[in-house]
Amino acid sequence: MMSATKKMLFGKYEIGKLLGCGAFAKVYHGRDVSNGKSVAIKCFNKNKIQDSNLTSNIKTEISIMRRLRHQNIVRLFEVLASRNKIYFVIEFVKGGELFTRIEKTGRVTENVARGYFRQLISAVGYCHSRGVFHRDLKPENVLIDDKGDLKITDFGLSAVKGQVRKDGMFHTWCGTPAYVAPEILRKRGYDGAMVDIWSCGIILFVIIAGYLPFNDSNLIGMYKKICNGTYRCPKWASPELKHLISRLLDTNTDTRISIDEILNDPWFVKDLGKEELEK
Numbered sequence: 001m002m003s004a005t006k007k008m009l010f011g012k013y014e015i016g017k018l019l020g021c022g023a024f025a026k027v028y029h030g031r032d033v034s035n036g037k038s039v040a041i042k043c044f045n046k047n048k049i050q051d052s053n054l055t056s057n058i059k060t061e062i063s064i065m066r067r068l069r070h071q072n073i074v075r076l077f078e079v080l081a082s083r084n085k086i087y088f089v090i091e092f093v094k095g096g097e098l099f100t101r102i103e104k105t106g107r108v109t110e111n112v113a114r115g116y117f118r119q120l121i122s123a124v125g126y127c128h129s130r131g132v133f134h135r136d137l138k139p140e141n142v143l144i145d146d147k148g149d150l151k152i153t154d155f156g157l158s159a160v161k162g163q164v165r166k167d168g169m170f171h172t173w174c175g176t177p178a179y180v181a182p183e184i185l186r187k188r189g190y191d192g193a194m195v196d197i198w199s200c201g202i203i204l205f206v207i208i209a210g211y212l213p214f215n216d217s218n219l220i221g222m223y224k225k226i227c228n229g230t231y232r233c234p235k236w237a238s239p240e241l242k243h244l245i246s247r248l249l250d251t252n253t254d255t256r257i258s259i260d261e262i263l264n265d266p267w268f269v270k271d272l273g274k275e276e277l278e279k
């Protein structure tokens with residue numbers, strides 16, 4: 001019996017299983033038929049993106065991804081378009097989302113968390129140094145490859161320094177409210193770098209604790225906790241880690257820790273030399 005013909009994309013990529021679904025796009029596994037290598041194919045439906053804001057978001061996502069080259073950021077290889085769809089061909093990250101991992105195996109040790117956090121900060125610091133703010137760092141957008149290395153993805157809400165994107169906040173809101181920084185809730189404008197640092201704080205907290213720092217059965221309750229910065233660090237966290245978390249989840253953006261300060265934080269730098277030597 002003949003096997004079913006695989007769905008092909010422009011004769012270049014074989015489309016495989018669905019990897020994930022976001023608000024606007026579906027991401028499939030793909031195989032580059034010229035070399036057999038795996039890729040991820042992010043597919044936008046043009047009918048759904050007639051809204052001009054969204055179209056400009058996709059253009060921004062392309063231009064931002066094209067300018068980023070970093071080992072902890074997924075690479076965009078090419079963009080293809082058909083009559084109804086736009087496809088991003090991107091680096092395939094085999095391990096899936098970091099948080100699916102955490103869900104499966106539970107929270108990680110401080111040493112493991114430190115390794116992930118260093119990679120996260122390396123990627124975020126690199127983006128900021130290039131004037132790019134991700135603005136949507138959350139569990140679904142942090143992936144882990146088969147070597148255990150972290151890769152950030154989804155620059156769909158990111159912005160470039162100096163650029164104003166009116167709709168950005170709303171998408172962030174409907175995404176994962178638990179990750180929203182207090183200054184966004186206060187609606188008085190915000191600094192992209194500080195928002196990303198807040199999200200990194202939440203991510204670090206979740207992988208260490210296994211639960212969200214700000215959670216409530218209703219949204220208003222959750223927002224209150226975020227704005228007041230009321231959370232409880234797990235008992236098992238070291239004092240150094242608790243201190244760093246308090247600096248990341250500082251509701252005051254004037255005193256919240258900066259990337260440069262993170263790079264010199266005692267918990268962050270612990271055994272840095274040793275690890276480098278072991279590599």
Ligand code: ADP
Pocket residue numbers: 019020021022023024025026027040042074090091092093094096097140141143153154155156
């Ligand atoms: P959206 O902008 O719609 O949120 P994302 O780019 O975040 O789309 O992709 C949606 C989901 O697809 C991710 O949360 C993840 O599970 C999966 N995914 C995205 N990119 C990759 C990739 N490069 N490799 C593996 N899985 C991916």
Ligand code: MG
Pocket residue numbers: 022023140141154
């Ligand atoms: Mg996403």
